[in-house]
Structure formats: C-alpha cells, structure tokens
Amino acid sequence: MDTWKSTFMVQRSVVVVALFAVAFQWPSARAAGEPDLQQTQALHALFDAEWEANMRRYPEWATYVGDHRYGDRLYDASPATRAAEFESARQSLARAEAIRRDALSPVDQISLELFMHDQRDSLRFEPFVAYRSMSLGALGGFQSNFAELLGASPVETRPQVEQMLARMAAYPRRVDQELARLREGKALGWVPPRTVLDRVLVQLDAQLAPPPPQGPFFLPFTKLGAGIPAVEQQDLRARGAKAVAEQVLPALQRLRTFVADEYLPAAAPDGALSRYPDGTQVYATLLQLQTTTDLSAAQVHAIGLRELTRLRGEMDAVRREVNFDGDFSQFVKHLNTDPKFFHTSPETLLAGYREIAKRIDPELPRLFAQLPRAPYGVRAMPAHMSPDRAEYYDAPTLDGTRPGWFNANAKAWRSRPIWSMETLVAHEAVPGHHLQFARAVELGELPKFRRGGGYTVFGEGWALYAETLGFELGLYKDPYSRFGHLQAQAFRAARLVVDTGLHALGWSRQQAIDFMVERTGQQLGFVTSEVDRYYSWPGQALAYMIGELKIIELRDRAKAKLGPRFDIRQFHGVVLDQGSVPLPVLERAVDAWITSMATARP
Template sequence: MIAKSVLLASAAALLLAACAAAPAPAPAPAAPPAPAMSQSEATQRLPALFARSDDAALDRNPLQALARGDMRNADRFGNYLEDAYFEAERAAHEAELRELLSIDRAALSPTDRIAYDVFRRNKEQALKGLRPEVVALSVVRPINHFTGMHTFYPQMVSGRGAAPFRSLADYENNLKRMDGFAAQIDRAVERFREGMARGVTHPRLVVANVVRQLDTLTADGVEGSPMFLPVRNFPEGVPASERPRLEQAYRDAIGGKVNPAFIRLRDFLRDEYLPAARESVGLTQMPGGAMLYDMAIESSTTLPLTADYVHQLGLSEVARIRGEMDAIRQEVGFQGDLAAFFEHIRTDPRFKPESAEALTQGYYEIGRKVDQRIGTLFRTLPRTPLEIRPYPDFIAPTAAGASYQQGAPDGSRPGVFYFNTYDLPSRITTIMETLYLHEAAPGHHFQVSLAQENEALPNFMRFGGNTAFVEGWALYAEKLGPELGLFTDPYQRFGHLDDEMLRAMRLVVDSGLHAKGWSRDQAIEYMLSNSAMGRTDATAEVERYIAIPGQALAYKIGQLKILELRARAREALGDRFDIREFHEQVLGTGALPLTVLEAKINDWIAGKRG
C-alpha cells in the first residue's frame, strides 16, 4: 500500500481523492472523429497537449505541485472543498478531452498511442466523478480516518514529508499554507453539515476513528504537533537570526489557528455528527451507495467487474491459498488443524519482534539480500534512494502494517518504506520478507521511482497511475521472493501466503461489506479464520475497507492480470522469453490501466515472434 494513496500520483492526489468533487454540469459531448493528419502534426500536438495539461493542473493544485518540487504556488494550500475549484477541474478535463479527440490516433507511434489511450481514459474517468449525482453523495463526506487532509497535511509538512524545509522561503511559505489549511478544516465542517441535512453520512465507526486521530493530533499541544518539527530542526539554509522569529510564528500558527480548527472539527464530529451518523458500514446501505460502489469497483480495478464476480473470485482464491498453507503446516510438522496453526503463528513468541529496533534491523538485512540479486530480474534500477522507518506515532494506531511514500523525482527526497511498531506484540515477523518485497523493492519503490525518473514519459504517466496496476505490481513483486533468494524458511513462505491471503480475502470482505450486508465483526472474524493476522491488523484492515470502498479490490485483480500476461508471454516466446525484458515492458510506461497494459504486452509478444 502506498502512503498513500488511493492512486499513486503524489501526496496531494490523496487529499484530492478524499475531498470529493462539488456539483458540476454533465460532461460535454465527445468531439467527432479526428480528421486524418500527418504523423508529424500528430506527434507535435500530442506532447504539447500533455505538457499544457500538466502545467495547468499543477497551477490549479498547489499541493500536487509542491509534492513534485514545483514551487510556483508554494505559499498556497488550495481551496479543495470549494465549488469553484471543482468547476475549474471539470472545465479543464472537458477541454483537454475535446482537444485529444481532435488528434488522429492512427497517425501516432505505438508508444504515443499508449499515452493517448491512458490520457483519454483518465479524462473520461475524471468527468464521471464530476457528475452531479455522484458528487452530491461524495463532497459531503470530505475526510475519513484513512484519507483526509487532517492527517495527510501534518505529515507532509513535518519535515519528513514531501514539503521541503531547506530555506527561509520554505518556512515562510508553509506559514502561509497553514492559514489555508485551517480554513479548509473549517470548510470540511460545513460540508459535513450539508450531508447531515440530506441523510448522507459516514458510518459511526469511521467518525469515531477520525475523532481519535484529532485527539492524538492535539493532545500534546503545539510542541507535540508534527507541524512543529521543522522549527526543531533548522537547516543551514535558514539564518540563525531568523530562527527565533520563525519558531514563535509557528507556535502562533499551530496554537492559534491549526489546533483550534482541529478542535472545532473534533467537537463537531463528536457532539453533533456522530449521533447523526449511520450505524451501517456498507456503502450500498447509504442512499445512492450502490451506484458509488459500482463506480468504485471500476475505478479501482480499471475493469467493468460486478460485485458478485469479485466476491466469487475471492472465495476461489481463498480456497486455493488455504490448500497451500495447509501443505506448509504439514511440512513443519505442526500437530493440529489450519485454524490452530494460524493461532500458533499469531501467538507464539518466536514470531513476535523483540523490539522496534530488532524489526528495523531485520528489514535492513532483507534489503541487503534483495540488493544482491535484483539485477537478475531487472535491467533498470531506480536512482532514487530508499529508506526504512517506523510510522510516526500520530498515524501508527490506525495505519496498516507497512506502506510506501514515494521519493522526489530528482532524488532529493528518498522513497520511504514505513513499518508499524504500534502494539508491537500484535506484529508477526513471518511477513517481513513479503512486506519488504511489496512496499519497497522491487514493489512500490521500483514501480513509482522508475516511472517518475523516466523523463521520456509525459508527466501524467510519470506521476499518475491507477490502483490496479500500482498495487497489482506490488503484489506480483511478492511472487519474486524465491528468485531473489528469499522464502527459504517455510515460515516466511507461509507469511507470503498469509499476505496473499489478505489480498484474496479483500475481494470477499470488501464486496461482502459493501454489496452483501456484512457487518464489521463478521468481516473481522472472516479474516481471522482464514489467516494468521492479529486482531489489531484485521480490525484496521476492515475499517479501512469501510472507509474507502473498492480500493482494496485492485491488489489481487492487478496481480492476477500481470501473472496471466507473464504466463502468456512465456508460453508464446519459449526460449526467447527474458524476464528482465518482460519487467521492462510492464514498468517502462508508468502505471497503465489493465486493458492498456494487456494490449501493450500482446503487441510486444507479436513483435518478438515476428
């Protein structure tokens, strides 16, 4: 999981995913078929459109620009909950789609056709999200405990996130952004009130989790805020004479603006919104939720799948993986059934980390093993460095077991593999190798870094993406463990299956919650009975699915598609199949919709066969 994102583009994209669109007119009709044009004209117009689109998007989205290292509007937070913002987004998508359709796709090179197809799908999907019937149900639920500006932004400006703190200007810009941040927190309250009036609310458990997050963010006052950390660690670029003034200014901004806005939001959610919030947890149990869940499935998987299909696929995968797990149970000589083996893994002290430091050193050692053999599977390695860190305390209680935060394209900020040390006795060491493969190398760190380092791609492909490809690749990367010298221990192989089981269970549980009336407790018990997960992790997972319906479906769907394409290529090419070349094809053009990826691999196979 990327930290993150529902889609991987930038930290700012997460905020935008959480802050839904405001009402807008329906998308404009598609343009007529483009007239035939020369290859020269088509290949000039297409990248020019991409460049203008990207530049305009960064101008409209200052936090996205900031995460990309573009400082043009670094003093602005942005008005992400205002109608005018979303009206501008809609107008831009419509205009850019019309211009794209005026370009003759047939005159483009194969690579440019891929870019054309991805750009078109992106615009069409964005406009679907701006339909009035969709946005009316979304904008009134602006944050939840998994994606929201209340946790995203403090981490972004903590000095360890995407916002830079290298100069006096960086510190001054952040002070100005904090004004906008506090204003948007208050605007979120107004949006929540609109939803209350229409009976469209979050589930109560989501609201209770947000209240706890806000309690944690404000419990230790100004000096305990993650936003205060930059003035505790001034870089050389900030003159010593300016530091006392800046420290006081940050005290005033956090103590006088941000924390009071947090407290207003918390008090409103606790005292007014929570009693009005719905008891149900499934999206289809909310007015209009069935439509939203169908859209969430397609958005997440990039395929027009039904909830019933997803549910049955999940049940099939769960059954397969249980069989492989039971084989390992027999291999290690465990006396007892699979449920007892799960409990053994879950509770035996030998599978618990001795300390947070021991966990850290364990991940360092796994990283060294992977580095020794990674060149056998990949021709191109990321230039962006990778660091390993525990989650910050204010995020850890509701965070997943691990996640990845992308680095800066120029290498000035490393990619970070975060792992969770909260409730350490609930953590299981058997999944360490698998978590590293998924979140770090060759999972998210490779996919994200190789895309954004590839300056030959248009920016929307370097920095954009979709969950099915991004998370599908990371889950596929787990399968590379044996080829990278890992999984030699049967318990680590079991951990790999346990992690794959998590993704298979997500198909069952997410669709169960949001389309089949499952309860929170029913979903938790299903996960505990089919894996060695601890209750803390299972609870966090289920509450994540409740907060962001459909997102968790993408992992398994994407992995199965990449495995299918690898098997197809190996069978078709025989001795000419090169795993390094296959990986180059998969990763070489950014995170593609699965339909576009399949077409690309089919063309590559055909080209190799002559």
C-alpha cells in the first residue's frame, strides 16, 4: 500500500491495530435465540458514529476511501486536536465496553472485539509523543503525501476542483503545523538519521524543481472533467497554477529549508529505535502491532534465519538446474546484468506486467469461488516519486468509483529483471493485494471500519502467500522466474532478521545492508533503500512473512485434517471473507471451518 498510510498512522497514532490470542474469544452462539435488537442497534450506532468522526477528523483518509464530503480540508495537526483524539478513543472504548457481547450475532461479536482493541491500541501510543512526530520517511511521508493526495482527488466537476483549490489554500497552515510537530520531536531527541533525511531532500527537490504549470501539484488540472465548460477549465487551470506558485511551493520550500538547516544537523547517527529515548518500548509495541502476535524480537529473528536457510538451498538448486558455472553471487550478478533478462524501455516493462496479469486472470476461478467485481489496472507510478521506490498497490474506493491500481516503477526499468515480474504481479495485483482488498470492500455485511481498514500482517501476509499460488496459476514455468519467486520470498525472510537486528539487537546499517545483499542476492541500491525504509517504518516489514507463514500453516492443517474433503476454493473463501483480521481471529475462523467440514455429512 501507499506511503500516505504511514503518515496517517503517525497522525492517528495507530490505524492498524494489534490483537493478541489471549484477548480473543471465538463468537459464542446466542443462547436465547436471536441477537438482542437494542444491543445490536447500539453497536452499529457506535460503529457509524466512529466512522463518521474519522472521516471528518482525517479528511485525507476520507478521500482515499472515496468519501469526498471533506475534500476541501486537511488534517488538523494542532496539539488540541491530537489530545482530543485520545479522549475520543477513551469515550468510544467506554461505549463499546457497555455493550453486552453475548447479546450479539457472531459477526458482530468479532466486530466489537476488533473495535475495542482498535481504541485500546490507539491509547497505547499516547505516551510516545516524540515517535509520533517522525513523519518524514525514506521512501515517502509527509514530504510527498500532498502530491499523492491531489492525484487521488476527483476533478470531474467544478465543485470538486473548487474543493481541491481550497485544500491547496489550506496547505501552508498544514505545513506549519507539521513543522511544529517535527520541532517538538527534535527537542525530545527524536530525529531520523541522515541517510533518511538525504532521501527526503531528494524527494522535496523533485517536487520543487518543475515550474508551477508543470509538476505533480498541477497535474490534476490537466485532467479536468470533460463536462466542465472550456472557459471554466481555463479559469480553473489559471487558479491552480497560481495556487501552486503562491501557496503550495512556498510552503514546501519552508519544509525543505527546515530539513536542511535545522533537522539534518540534528540527525541521529542511525535510525535504530533502541538508540532513542523510550525506543525499546516503542519497538516492542510496534512488533506486537504489526504481527498481532506475542512473538519477541529474538523469536522473529530466528524465524527469519530459519527461512533464509531453506530458501537459499532452493535458490542454489535453481543455479545448478541451469548449469551455471559459478557460485551464488556470480549467478546473481549474471541475472542482474545480462541484457536478455531486462526490458528495453519503460513502456515494454509496463506491457510485460499487463501481459502477466492477463495470463493470471482466467486461471483465478480454479482457486477462488468468488472474485471481486472491482477492476484493476497497471500504471506507472508518478514521476516525482523516489527512483528507488518499490512497487505498490492502491485499493479501490468503498463506493466502487475508483478501481484498484498496481503502481509500477517504470523509471527503474533497467533494474527490474523479467524473471522477477511474475511474482511481483501475483503480490501487488492478483491473486494478491487487489483480490484481497477489493473483496473486503464488497463485504457489505461488515461495518465500514472492517471493510476500509485492516491489519498489515493480514494484507501483506496474504499478498506474500498469493505469490506462492503462482505455481497453481501457471506461473514460474521457467527456472529463472522460479528463482525470482524464491528471491522475493528470501527477501521477506531477511526482513525478519534485519528489522529486528537493527531495532532490537544492535545491528549497524552497514551490517544490515551486507547481510541482505549476501543472503538474498538483491541489488545493492535496492537493499540500501530498503534498510532506510526499515528505519522510517520500524516493524512494518515483519508483517509479510509472519502473516504468510500463518496462512500456509492453516492451509496445511486443513488439508491434513480434512483429507479428500479439503477444498482450496472454500479455504480461500474462509480466509478472505473475514475481511482483514488479526492472525488469532483468522486461525479461529479456519479452525471453525475445519470442524464444520469434518463433522458434515459427505
């Protein structure tokens, strides 16, 4: 998913919530028959009120989920608003705790548990004021989010464009609020490392360089709806250029000046959380948050090493299969430098991704009984984004007005080998992110906070598991594409080692870079940007393989217990039709399905 979400997580404290096995009870049958109407109405009124409050409080998020009522506003990052957010969480939690769980339907029981833990975990971050101030990241963050927001905003009608102009007028105040937050964190000893801030400056310069009638901020004004009369379009474009020149760019320049003159001189020597005040507690909280488990950093580290050993053996087997005369590092160098393994232009790279997607689409019904209605596409990510930015996915809106998008880094076509493309499409598009997110959006029986939110460990765990489904969908038929799949898996295993190594076990940045290059064969530039990403988004990279391993474990369990009764389409339906949930909830859902299948009449 895109980087706006990381900044939104900082603003709200926590968007993705952590839930642990001991905190969950599987829904009980309603002893007295039908669910209690009064309790059910109270629950749904609470869900609706909280959703509406969040749409008003976080208007950027509202835009991304397709609610454009607040498209003329930006988040208010004032201290008073931030304090009010935590008070609101306390009040919402109290209302939720007053609802009788055993009076609800099974679906509502789960929703109540998820909602309460959302509020509790938001409150867990209340003491970490300084950590919440660090909104500038290596691959994106506050410094790039406004351009992305404008790109996601509708401009089909004049009122929609007027909303965008109002947002642009509000941007200088929003930047000043963020500068105050950054200075607040700086005073408490929380500043990102120089390697991260150097990347931030590059991203800022890329946005500041084009003259106002060009560049990412003016781009939406070149795509105005055909229904807007030509004379009005001309007026709106003139006002847009003026807003970019007089409001947006000067505010962004103030941010750049601050980063260069105040923030960078105070940069931390490295970004390990253990080196910051209260950083050890922050990382422990983030580890639980991102994995929805009680695994320790040492345990996650060990899992990563175990998986790397297994995957390295399989990658070496491919090297031997193609009769390559050389060791692993020489083989990887060959794969990363031989022109035959690369496309010849950005256009052919994008065409290659689209061709892979077209091959996958007709095979999906063999593994899935129900596919989402929302379409998806493949496009180049915006030009202003970092040249070493990894590919990402944008989910469709709740109302279905915007499709899903796999955003490819076409600028980096020279470093995107053909043998890596199949597993990437499986992850970012189908059967990965698009199939999961678009399906969740269509689960109309679930409250909006479950359809429009989610858990990193589920979403990224599913996408990584989806890569393994490529074998059943006709991918990885040649050994090089199979190597690409294995390397992608090894890369996620290495993340378990490196993220915990950096933030909990005293690893240096160079140690992390050397380890990832040697153990995965990924290119140095990509690995370097990834390590800086782990500084910017601690714990997030742990979610991928922890989630994947749990889904594989549950699939293996179901196959072992059900034997010939196991149905892969039903299994995938059980996993996806919960929406995005914590791993303990997913496990209970699958176990309940196994029991029902095992006891059902043939």
